[in-house]
Amino acid sequence: MDNQTIHICIAINGKKYSSDVLPNLTLLDFLRESIGFMGVKKGCDSGHCGACTVLLEGKAVNSCMLLAVQADGKRVITIEGLNEGEKLHPIQQAFIEENAIQCGFCTPGMIMSAKDLLDKNFNPTDLEIKEALSGNLCRCTGYTKIINAVKNAADKLSIQRKASEMEEK
Numbered sequence: 001m002d003n004q005t006i007h008i009c010i011a012i013n014g015k016k017y018s019s020d021v022l023p024n025l026t027l028l029d030f031l032r033e034s035i036g037f038m039g040v041k042k043g044c045d046s047g048h049c050g051a052c053t054v055l056l057e058g059k060a061v062n063s064c065m066l067l068a069v070q071a072d073g074k075r076v077i078t079i080e081g082l083n084e085g086e087k088l089h090p091i092q093q094a095f096i097e098e099n100a101i102q103c104g105f106c107t108p109g110m111i112m113s114a115k116d117l118l119d120k121n122f123n124p125t126d127l128e129i130k131e132a133l134s135g136n137l138c139r140c141t142g143y144t145k146i147i148n149a150v151k152n153a154a155d156k157l158s159i160q161r162k163a164s165e166m167e168e169k
Contacts, residue, residue, distance in 0.1 A: 004022060004023070005020040005021055005022055005023075006020065006021060006022075006023055006069050006072075007019070007020050008020075008021055008068055008069055008071070008072040008073075009072060009073065010030075010068070010071045010072060010073075010074060010075075010076055011074070011075045011076065012031070012035060012037070012076045012077075012078065012081070013037075013076070013077055013078060013080055013081030014081065017034075017035055019034055021034070021068045021069065023067065023069055024067065025067065025068045025069075026063065026064055026065075026066065026067060026068065027054070027056075027063040027064075027066040027067065027068050027070070027071050027076070028040060028042060028045075028052045028063040028064040028066075029042075029068075030068035030071075031054070031063060031076070031078060034068075037078045037080055039078055039079035039080045039108045040052050040054055040063055040078050040079070040108065041105055041106070041108060041109065042064065043064075043105070043106075043109075043137075044064070045064050046064065046065075047062045047064060047065040048135075048137070049106070049109075049136070049137045050062065050106065050109040050110070050113060050133075050135045050136030050137060051105060051106055051108070051109045051136075051137075052064045052109060053108070053109035053110075053112040053113050053135070053136065054076050054077060054078050054112055055075075055076065055077040055112055055115065055116060056071060056074055056075070056076055057074050057075055058075075058077075058116070058119065059116060060112055060113045060115075060116035060135075062135070077112075077115075078108075078112075079092075079108035079111060079112060082111070082115065089111075089115075090153050090156035090157050090160065091111050091114050091115055091118065091149075091150075091153040091156075091157075092111060093153075093156065094149045094150070094152035094153035094156055095107060095110070095111060095146075095149040095153075097149070097152060098145050098146075098148045098149035098152055099145055100141070100145040100146045100148065100149035102138070102140035102141045103140045105140075106136060106137060106138045106139075106140075109136050110133060110136045110138070110146055113132055113133050113135065113136050114129075114132065114133065114149075114150045114153060116132065117129065117132035117133075117150070118150070118153060118154055118157055122154060122157070122158060122161075123154055123158070124150070124151075124154060126147055126151075129147050129150045129151070130143070130147065132150075133146065133147075133150070
């Protein structure tokens with residue numbers, strides 16, 4: 001190990017990754033360049049657009065604003081970690097169904113922010129959705145389709161929860 005690097009170990013999408021990194025390497029650059037998770041987008045690189053949003057310990061964060069060393073020993077979920085094999089996560093499916101994906105650049109960050117919201121709030125209002133997505137910018141579409149996609153996803157997840165509860169009984 002070089003004197004200027006720090007050894008980190010991060011659980012990304014359920015798999016542990018260890019590496020020696022420079023102390024100024026962002027989590028975004030670590031995910032994209034070192035590990036190859038290209039679904040995490042590099043937009044503004046200053047925390048304003050949300051394209052790089054990932055879940056860190058279950059909370060939506062801008063990965064461009066965190067250093068990789070700050071994620072050492074923690075759990076990160078990227079857009080690549082949401083689906084189960086070939087089966088899309090209900091939020092991903094809802095974005096497709098509602099045509100909320102236009103060019104797709106902002107979509108991963110939007111979906112990760114929506115996941116954070118829907119993990120905490122099973123039935124958000126339009127205002128709560130807007131607030132949760134306020135750090136994510138889309139330059140291609142109005143936000144109506146995106147808000148509809150989050151509501152659709154909330155419905156899908158509600159059905160999943162009810163089915164799971166029925167199986168447990």
